[in-house]
Amino acid sequence: MADMVMLKELASRIRQDILLSSTRAGSGHPTSSLSAVELMAALLFGGFFRYDPREPKHPNNDRLIFSKGHASPLFYALWAAAGEVSEEELLTYRRFGSPLEGHPTTAFRFTEAATGSLGQGLSIGVGMALNGKRLDHLPYRTFVLLGDSEMTEGSQWEAIQLAAHYGLDNLVGIIDVNRLGQRGETMYGHDIGAYAKRVATFGWEAIPVEDGHDFEQVLSAYARATSVTGRPVMIVARTIKGKGVPMLEDKNGWHGIPLSREQSDQAMQALGAGAAAKRIIGRMEKPENLRPEQTAPSEPGSPAYDRGSTVATRDAYGKALKRLAPAYPNLVVLDAEVSNSTRAEYFKEAHPERFLEMYIAEQNMVGAATGLAARGKLPFVSTFAAFLMRACDQIRMARYSDANIKLCGSHAGVSIGEDGLSQMGLEDLAFFRAVPDCAVLYPSDAVSTERLVEEAARHVGMAYLRTTRGKTPVIYDSTERFPIGGSKTLRQSEQDRAALVAAGITLHEALAAADDLLKEGIRLRVIDLYSIKPIDSDTLARAAEETGIVVTVEDHYAQGGLGEAVMAVLSGKDCRVHALAVRKRPRSGKPEELLALEGIDRKGISETVRALLV
């Protein structure tokens, strides 16, 4: 039985710390924090949360994710209540250099994943719960604090549906139904039944809590939540925004607005601050000291392809995953219902227990991958490059969680042909280049694909790999290596009059164009820029210097892709750079018709070079 007196004292203390930090910062979301105080205090200090603060990375710690990341004053106050954050540190909230950022980031040691873009925490929780249940087989639970406003995000319902599908009874969501969103009432106001019945219909155990500030009700909800088996649990609690500070309670217009120093002092006094106040420490339960079984990695075999045979790079992607599986025991594969197209199915067939079908729900897939990565897994995530654009916000946030995830976008470019432009990835390079420190890799044949998947697996951090639908000739020996940041110069002479820089499907067109022009006595350098980011500046600079003319060729829009990456490197150099890219509206047609339409086929390239050499 939890100590009610202690919990109530802790709640008052937590409320004071919420006011303290946000008022000192002069910004932040105290009202959104105050509504969830009892919900969180009961969880952490009411005997349910099993966590060793001396070892935040303990594999069997319960996990807590603040999906409503703007309630960060509460998040930090909870860890202060646990004795892990000092009052002095609380006062640095939102200051430059403080780990206590405006929304939780991994700069703070107890943050599981960066949040603040709403509607993402539950997906991350799904990933962590999938890990506990299906991969590490550990009994830890994952708790996710959700705002009522953010339940309108579709990604929540993707997570809800998948969690039910996989029967994740180690996942507990807590919706803080405080009625008020940023600019007014939410869609369902204080109707906790509206949430409960929706969630229940999706196969969750829904536990309504009439008064989310009544510790007895809240504790009883957690007791029930932690005894459910076979399905995930959602606690749906009616709460009061601004609870505990009468001038704020249930008032619209106070979202994201701190109290003044005077208002705060007054409210803190009312909450029991003063000379007599002592800082009591809440205790969490210890996790059982269980660790996942470790499989020893073995050396990966080598890819084996015959030069001159034709293999789709997407095919090589699937084969590489399968080949690397024993070398990376933590490697898992996620796909959004298109594994037969991305070829992730090769891995699935060989290692079904390490494959996660995520259905057509890309946002949740990426969010779950972030959760898996946070639990030490190495997720490879695939779908069509075009459909990865569905998850840009999740990818952005995954990067801010420093998630070690690898994304593969297949069916890049107009060269997919007849399916038409809805299926063509044509802006993926622009987006992924703008993700900080994300490696952007674009192989042209089976060997380079295999090697780049290997590089991506070895690389610590995010990597994006772009694959092609159609078959392309194998142009490299299977022993060739492709370090991230490198390039391959495939044609080179002292008489080179221009350099063609390409990757993926257009590399083959560039090679063909070089062959054609050679017959006319025009020698061209050809560079395979398989690593678009980081980029091989030296080789490009040398090519620019030695030839004076660089022609880039890419099956991607002209903005933000390979061409602009090269132009950025060569800016200020004494050379002309001409970028061939997708500039006309693509449509259905044969791959070769579409490459020709855009002038990125062998003929288009040859004509451009000839014109530039005039």
Next chain:
Amino acid sequence: MADMVMLKELASRIRQDILLSSTRAGSGHPTSSLSAVELMAALLFGGFFRYDPREPKHPNNDRLIFSKGHASPLFYALWAAAGEVSEEELLTYRRFGSPLEGHPTTAFRFTEAATGSLGQGLSIGVGMALNGKRLDHLPYRTFVLLGDSEMTEGSQWEAIQLAAHYGLDNLVGIIDVNRLGQRGETMYGHDIGAYAKRVATFGWEAIPVEDGHDFEQVLSAYARATSVTGRPVMIVARTIKGKGVPMLEDKNGWHGIPLSREQSDQAMQALGAGAAAKRIIGRMEKPENLRPEQTAPSEPGSPAYDRGSTVATRDAYGKALKRLAPAYPNLVVLDAEVSNSTRAEYFKEAHPERFLEMYIAEQNMVGAATGLAARGKLPFVSTFAAFLMRACDQIRMARYSDANIKLCGSHAGVSIGEDGLSQMGLEDLAFFRAVPDCAVLYPSDAVSTERLVEEAARHVGMAYLRTTRGKTPVIYDSTERFPIGGSKTLRQSEQDRAALVAAGITLHEALAAADDLLKEGIRLRVIDLYSIKPIDSDTLARAAEETGIVVTVEDHYAQGGLGEAVMAVLSGKDCRVHALAVRKRPRSGKPEELLALEGIDRKGISETVRALLV
């Protein structure tokens, strides 16, 4: 009472056309088309669909959206059954140049919106239904054919929830529950109840159809669907993938695979093809000839700001919308629950009937805007720039629908300060630049914002406007004009030793740096590049030529934004381009601390220029 014999004959004919077109094309999705034949034939030719094919843009036509765009063989076969597409045209399916593309595009005159990226059609339908119910007050209905696989997309549930919220009883969804997705069974297989109960819990009228190939059941479902009031309707029909061709029926492994010529001929014979077959024409009902009331536009007033006063550009955005409302009677505003931050609330307060609260569901917001634009509205769509990244796929597809929509991303860049990196739009320019023909506008003060909102409204096509959270000084007279594709040279002399190119918040830092360096006798040109796309190449080229050194400054990541746009224009020119941008991980802090961290404040700019001039 519908003519059953006619309907059955039409169904056979439609099936034959599905096989005909896909087999001839050698690709496409016949099985996904065959499952929905009765569902669509009953709708169009069973007395429910009111449409004048001689006037596809008739404002009171019922609308039909194929959210499962891969069922395009069915879509075109339906219009062939209506006598609007010839057999000859059907045979051009998926050929280069044919309007009958692999997934429906607006190249085909009966396509309401381009589809093919799953989970988007219902949002578009929501926009069309909102238009009928709340804006044009016309009795047309919007029908959306949905696949069962795509119901896993969160965007569907965003649309479902919003449609219920607004009581859109003029919206009818039809889920074709054919059990099989691309790579196997869907999450709920043939359990139509699973869909029906979920949808019903969200407030829709759910109409289960046990056999979606039984015309009586299907007709009866439509009869009920078109009599419901007060809430949207979802018909949930159990169907057989590949229905009508025994070798395909309910078989896995046939997704997106056409029959061979021989198989197709055989199946067509079985379906009644041959000498005796006549091409019968299905008749649709005529729409009532109602037109929306037109309001005459009036001249917009002029913005009025005092030079030197400080106003946030997001503020000016809201004011501009309000000012332009009478000039653009079709202008409507959508916002994702942050109208008090984006300042769209100024419009809402003045014109509540033309404001649509879309709650925190950015994907559905953009999809609905596409639907509204298709019905002649001029939607302005706003949220934080960071959260617009949630809707990249919808934006991509909106462009392919040629949707005349305007997007505004507020809270751009590190200059938002304390809220931290989850809230900072830092990759939006890279993404929007890669959207074909999207105007990318980035105002620096209130006047330029007002004028650029006006330009965006006038511009036919997509436009993106980036606004800043903090206040910036008004630097332009209210009469100043800002044509798309232009720029403003704010400092210029014959002694300019370098040119600073900036926009938005950094323009003010650039001006300050120029002032500082002037005191040291160093004259700099300063260009306000408010139109990042299209870009003012001439002015930039002249600056490069005249100064030899161009320094770009942007509150955005270094990839794909203003800097690379300038470098692309100046590539090959005899000048150095140095790009200042966000290169370190941003965090919480004061705006000025963060601008300094990234070296994009006045001091960082000055130091860079000094170093370049050494």
